[in-house]
Amino acid sequence: MSDVTEFPIMVKNLTRRFGKSLVVNDLSLSIPFGKMVGFIGLNGAGKTTTIRMMVGLLKPDSGEIAIAGYRVPSQRDSMKSHIGYVPDRPNVYGWMRVQEAIDFARAFYPNWNPDHCERLMKMFDLDRSQRAKNLSKGQGAKLSLLLALSHDPEVLILDEPTSGFDPLVREEFLQGVLAATSERRQTVLFSSHTLADVERLADSVAILHEGRLVLHSPVDSLLDCTKRIRAVLEDVSSARQTPPGMVFQQVSGREWTITVEKFSRDQVEFIRSHNRVLQIEVLDVSLDDVFKDIIRGTRGAA
């Protein structure tokens, strides 16, 4: 398969139910080599379930998964030495000292790279003799990251790695991810609720809503092409004609705000010529705005 190396993370028509509820619904996502993707969605959107299926901890009901070219779950054991996974909670035994945890982990990986491990030790400033349970939250997360990176994996998957961190630790942790991945050109998927982090770090963003992928787009083109158009309505009671490409609209008093994708001047002209509006302006948006409006728009359409 030639497309597996081109897309180290590939998921096709993935579906998973828990009882009656459809948690992941026909999800397809391909992440190109060397790219960092932010995986976002509300709580319960299916992010962690998707990630657990990707790393082989949970069986899908149907669909295909290929990670670093290996089929999951059938080739899970061969796949393991090619990925690094940082789960949403610590995965190191509390009684182990940092050095013991490293020795323990390295036994699982034929491709463990001691030099790289040492470099990460220095970069993250970890104390070998500390017991894992005595590490601060941030230090614990850095240890998880070190264990996930020391075998030089092609793919790195992080499940909400910074939730509950204080700002300083968050910054150090993300710096670690950025330093490690930009040097090695890894393909990275990280789920997060912190959209500011996704906007800073990710090449592209994948939005999951109620188990479905509603958008996968490069961050810069998404922000270049999504705009909010704000118009002042002359007559609030008359029906409004919305332009093509509308994602979400909101009326508050006389102020009418329309979020559009694939922005062009034609949309502004459409609003002007089909509605009685007094003033019209076009505003840039942040990823936070885009995410909220897309989710609200999806809800409105359902």
Added chain:
Amino acid sequence: MRIDPSTPVPIFQQIADGIRGAVAAGVYRAGDLIPSVRAQALTLLVNPNTVQRAYEQLERDGLIACKKGVGMVVCNESIASARNGVDQAMRMLLEQVVQYARSAEINRTSVDRLYRDAWNQSDKRGQSR
């Protein structure tokens, strides 16, 4: 330089504006190296491609140039053009303020007063830091 993803100004633009401002303020002078894409990305905690995009814009505008085997250096005529760029950005912002004031029917005297207040506030904050 500070990056704020919560504002609608794209991050690459914030980086480009930041460097333009730093050149105008004399932080970087003609011939000075600016940080490499990777170093800048790590300091600002942003995707290296975003820094790259900012540098490309500055290169197109003639503010910085690639010096082989060295890195990105500030061009000779940069200070004047950076000043120009900053002036232009200021002018645009102030035009918006004037436009806003007109639509909200705030008169010129009030705007002058608000503007002076804003300076004073900023000075006060600067002293208490």
